[in-house]
Amino acid sequence: MNMQPSKATSSALMALAIVVTLGMPVDAVLAADAPNPDTATREQLGQKLHEAQERLEQAAQEVAELSMSISDEVGPEVRRFAHQGSRPMLGIGIDMDEKGAAPDGHGVRVTSVSPGGPADAAGIKANDVIVAFAGKPLAAADGKSPQKQLLAGIREAKAAQSVAIEYQRDGKLTKTQIVPKSVAESLADLRMFSMDDMPELPDLGTKHWAGLRPMPFGMRDQGGFGSAELVELSPQLGKYFGVDKGLLVVRAPHDERFKLQDGDVILDIDGRTPSGVSHAFQILSSYRSGETVKLHLMRQQKRVELPVQVPESSSLSPSRLAPPPLPPAPGAPPPTA
């Protein structure tokens, strides 16, 4: 599917971007001309800046989503991988021709690294040369190129089990571990998109995305749970809240119907433990408006169950709800959560 947007849509977004982006400096410039601001003025300026930053974040996100929805295709051959669910992947791109091998034939040059993927997490960057994988040097031998040997090595690896990898960058050798991801997990992430014609994927068992409904575009709840600011608890931080993991609510959603408060720790959502901020959003987005979901929290070191009726997201708008609290005073240290 490759939908072309209307000119009106593009223009509307351009106008939105202009208003959002130009609105911010104008406020700041006006405030900058004011002589010796008192604390109240500073707070006002801080508030305006925060609001502008929030609008900017929303606008960038909306543009990205529009960009994705305009062209839903993810490639002509992706469905071939749907039946190879356990196949491991590293999240790198390599050239299969001679450009993809190191000049001396020892190693494979990385052309691209998937942001957020296993190779990215292992610190690998584009143009690094992988010289060994799973303890085996990658050099042309027996008519097999280093690239083919690497691909064979990846296929022999197991998803979620770390593998030794060695790479060179600017002549310096680095040895580290990489944890391959399964193709099924990657495609399951993709199911969150509007892939109506996607074939059924293998059962993901306890995989964290299992059981979620695909989320169509336009379901972004900017004023609802989407406006919440959260941080994953580290074990050290968790001690203060009496838990070892969870999502700390740094700033509660604008919509009070979610009943969340600053300082709450989300433990699970209807029994599903969110693996991260994005996952919590995806879980909540999988409920239809009007459905009741039970949020299990730690609030003031006590376990609390909150039944929340999922609001009608389209009726929410950040500006129609209470404004966000003031940002930290100028000069205050950044959040340490």
Next chain:
Amino acid sequence: MHATVKDLISVRDGEPVGADIAEHVDGCEECSAALAELSEVRRELRRLPDYEPPSHSWAAIEQQLRSPALARRRSLGWRATGLRAGATAAAVGLGALVFVLLIGAIMRGSSPDTGSSESHQGRKTAQALEPVGALVARSQELEAVLNGLPRPRVERAATSAAIDELQARIEVLDLQLSNADEIGLSGPQAQQLWSRRVQLLDSLVSVRYAEQAARGNNWRSIATGDI
């Protein structure tokens, strides 16, 4: 309370809005004037000539932000007038940067309909002819930018989800590109995937920049080029 810009744009484009908003806009002089202004902006935008932003627009801006003269000016301004001037510099710099990133993403991602299928087809052909080598180079530049943008610990839920979605899409493109031989990917198909990858990376950079702006006061370092 007055209607938001988003609401007004929805009203202007005939998209559904709450009855209370529509009623308010009808009766409010200020909102009606803002609506008329937005309609005029759209008319003006439609009159603009077709324009393809330079492929390295972000790099040029980043270079300008990194220029010693600009950094010094911002640094002096910050020290001289404290928060107000610093906030201004950051806001102006970041606003301009994200503005261009957003517009670039819109223009590249959407290929807006100019009313001429011939010119649209011409642009598509031109895009298809962009060599894979150039797309790979742009892709690597964008990855380098992303590597310089650490994820903040505190995340806005909707933004975090959008970033994950963009990354998942890129990952699936990479899965195909790195197994091109096995799945019999043709040259033009690979070229198309690389082009799509660059578009998604472009969007990801925009969202990550904006995220940096909104989280943890890191916008200061973005504005001064210390990223």
